[in-house]
Amino acid sequence: RRVVVLVSGAGSNLAALLAAHTDRRYGARVVGVVSDNPAAGGLDMARAAGVPTAVVAPRDFPDRAAWDRALAQTVEVFGAELVVSAGFMRILGAAFLDAFPSRVVNTHPALLPSFPGAHGVRDALAYGVAVTGCTLHVVDAGVDTGPIIAQAAVPVEPDDDEATLHERIKVAERALLVDWVGRIARGTLEVDGRRVTVR
Numbered sequence: 688r689r690v691v692v693l694v695s696g697a698g699s700n701l702a703a704l705l706a707a708h709t710d711r712r713y714g715a716r717v718v719g720v721v722s723d724n725p726a727a728g729g730l731d732m733a734r735a736a737g738v739p740t741a742v743v744a745p746r747d748f749p750d751r752a753a754w755d756r757a758l759a760q761t762v763e764v765f766g767a768e769l770v771v772s773a774g775f776m777r778i779l780g781a782a783f784l785d786a787f788p789s790r791v792v793n794t795h796p797a798l799l800p801s802f803p804g805a806h807g808v809r810d811a812l813a814y815g816v817a818v819t820g821c822t823l824h825v826v827d828a829g830v831d832t833g834p835i836i837a838q839a840a841v842p843v844e845p846d847d848d849e850a851t852l853h854e855r856i857k858v859a860e861r862a863l864l865v866d867w868v869g870r871i872a873r874g875t876l877e878v879d880g881r882r883v884t885v886r
C-alpha cells in the first residue's frame with residue numbers, strides 16, 4: 688500500500704515507518720514525504736532513505752484554501768493510498784480530506800479527547816494527570832476529533848518536564864504508529880460514525 692507521510696518537524700515517527708517499510712512483508716511503502724516546512728528534519732530522513740520529498744509551504748500561497756488544494760495535489764501525485772500525518776502541525780482542510788476520504792490518519796501525543804491541539808504534552812503535564820499517552824485516529828474536519836483507531840497509555844513521572852514526558856510518549860507513539868499503519872496497509876480501514884474497524 689502506497690503511503691505518503693506528512694511531517695513538520697524532527698520526523699522520528701517517520702523514521703520508525705521508514706525502518707519498518709524496508710521489510711516487504713510490512714505491507715506499507717512510504718512513497719513520498721511532504722512537509723509545510725522546508726527545514727523539517729523529516730525531509731532529510733526521507734532523502735537519506737531515498738524517498739522522494741516535496742514542500743508545500745503556506746507562505747507560498749495566497750490563502751489556506753489554495754495551500755490545501757496544492758497539498759492534496761502534491762500527495763495525489765505520489766499516488767497515496769494512505770496518508771499518515773506524523774508531527775504535521777497544520778490543519779488539513781475539506782479540500783484535502785475530500786481527496787482522501789477516511790484515508791488520512793494522525794498520531795497525537797495525548798489520550799484524546801483529552802488534550803487536543805498543538806500542546807497536548809504540555810497541557811497533560813500542567814493538568815497533573817498520572818497517565819497520558821498517544822492516539823492514532825482518522826482525521827476529520829476538526830482538530831484531533833476524528834474516530835480513534837488505537838491508543839497507548841504512558842505514565843507521567845514526578846520529575847517529568849515536557850521534554851522528558853514527550854520522549855517517553857514518543858517511544859509508545861512510534862510503536863503504535865508502526866503497528867497500526869502496517870495493519871491498515873495489509874488490510875482495510877473502515878469508518879462507521881465513531882467506530883473504526885481494521886481487519
Ligand code: GRF
Binds near residue numbers: 698699794857
Ligand atoms: C509527535 O509526538 C506528534 O504526535 C506530535 O509532534 C511529535 C512529532 O514528532 N504532533 P516527530 O516529528 O515525529 O519526531
